[in-house]
Amino acid sequence: MDTVLQIPNTGSFLLKDAENGTMSIQLNPRSFTILRQAIIDGTSLPENSPDFENRFNRGALQIFLERDPSVYDFALEVFVKIHQNCNEFKQVALHDLPQIGEYTPNHGFLSHELLTRLRLDALAQDGTQDPRSALVELLDRLEDLSRDASNLSEQSATMNRHIQEFKVNTSGNYGEVKRLTKHWERAKMSDEEWHMRVGAKTKEMENEMVALEQKATDLDRQYQRAPSEDTPVWSFMKGISDALASTFNIKSDILRSREMLERDLKDLKRRYDELSDESEQQKQKFSEADGSIKTLQNNMHDLCDHSLEVATAIEDVNKAASRLVTDNEYLSQKLQYLHDDIEDDSKLEKKLSKVLNSKREEITECHSMWIDVRRAGEKFRNGV
Known part of the structure; x- marks a missing residue:
């Protein structure tokens, strides 16, 4: 980690509009880009003891740490732990985050033609479309949407577990880096010495x-x-x-x-x-290690904060998907009841018109939430 990463306070938030009660997902694509780079930097740290000692010569550094040479081993332990944490998260989750948009449906229900395609306006107002065929079409689309929402909910829940674990580990890593920095500063020889x-x-x-x-x-x-x-x-x-x-x-x-x-x-x-x-080389090696400790503390502080924001992002996608599953199932049950229990088309038309009018806002909101989830996925992919 050669540079200090400045992580902006731009996470993903599930917001509820005070006026219309709709939910929306907001995500700054740079957030994922910076998180991804921070994790890549973490995996560039030494992965084991030989790697650390090859990069930071024990003999050269312990000359400068004569007050407490054991700090060298503490630094080795912390660097390797951070590498392992970042590498594990990279393997299990980092690749999947940009794929979040792939779990959103890619059929007509997502299009802007949602209402006109199903002719809900006409159906609700003057019954110009055959009510039973419209009902069957709507049930089919809701079934597809529920399946997609369920897949997204399951996948985002898995991602959320991974990033929550990463967040906890990162917080622990940050605490260890802070302790390491204190011990390091106390043990090291000053430039004057x-x-x-x-x-x-x-x-x-x-x-x-x-x-x-x-x-x-x-x-x-x-x-x-x-x-x-x-x-x-x-x-x-x-x-x-x-x-x-x-x-x-x-x-x-x-x-x-x-x-x-x-x-x-x-x-x-x-x-x-x-x-x-030799003295100049030893000083240079120690300066590199000293700079790495300082940079690591700054980076871990930023990574700790940002992992919380990304955890919020995935959790919000999961909430959106779970809500879509619940809302779709509820609407499907009501529509299925109409389909199974009302044989007379004229009665069906009136009942269906009433249900659709009462659920128009929820259906429109459902469409908007899917659009937001898809956009969130696109922003994740654009951040790669």
Whole structure:
């Protein structure tokens, strides 16, 4: 999770209009897009201990967590749990959410021609359509609609269970991330402490290099003053005594000492550069882990809030579908009674006209709710 996800407060809500009592589903398609990306980010976290340790080197990080090295294992546990939670939800539910519109009926009952196609206006007003055939047609359509609503209710209930479980797990993950952040901040070495520690080591090596460079300068001066073996002074001293001649630093001896000094100085500079590079790499690795902890807390806060909104979305679709099932069954029972118990077409026409007039608002609302459910499904799909 390299970026902080800013989740807008745009969920799905089942609203009841105060004036006409109708229900409608409102869904911002960006909500599902952001939830989907947050879950993908969660699955990109380390999935197991080896993966975590490969990504966040234990030795490098525990140098910075010397006050409490066990925080490293706590971080490992939290990261892996979040990965597992997001991955499980992705496997069982994330793919199904965009399919919510597929569970809505795709027949004429959904069209804008609902009333005119069934000629309910004409039937209710002047009986221009054969009442029994219209009743049979309406019963058939209600049967189809009830089946579709039942399928949608069952599917959305399953989705709702998955997302409710995900919401609970995400809330628990968020609590663990907050605890991890507190422990991490208490255990970690500050930038000032790190610079002081590295600075002490590099300063010691810098002083050693200065001392070696001073020795090299002294040897250079001695070399300039030292007699060569072929000079009269050295020959005179050797003539007196080999021991006396050996007390003079001849150039060959100085050169050998200078070469050894150069090797020591070169080795020290190499170790100095390695220490500087290693310290920089360790600091970079810790900074990456430190940034991941901070980003994770922000992301889990947003994911926790947004999972609640999406849970509300699916729950509302389920409520709409369940209500449609109940309303359709109730209307079907009334119409079936007319069909079975009234043989006279003129009486049937009057009774049917009365029922349809009394249920006109519910039928229109039912049509509107199906349209809203289908639109919600389209918005889920558009968010993929």
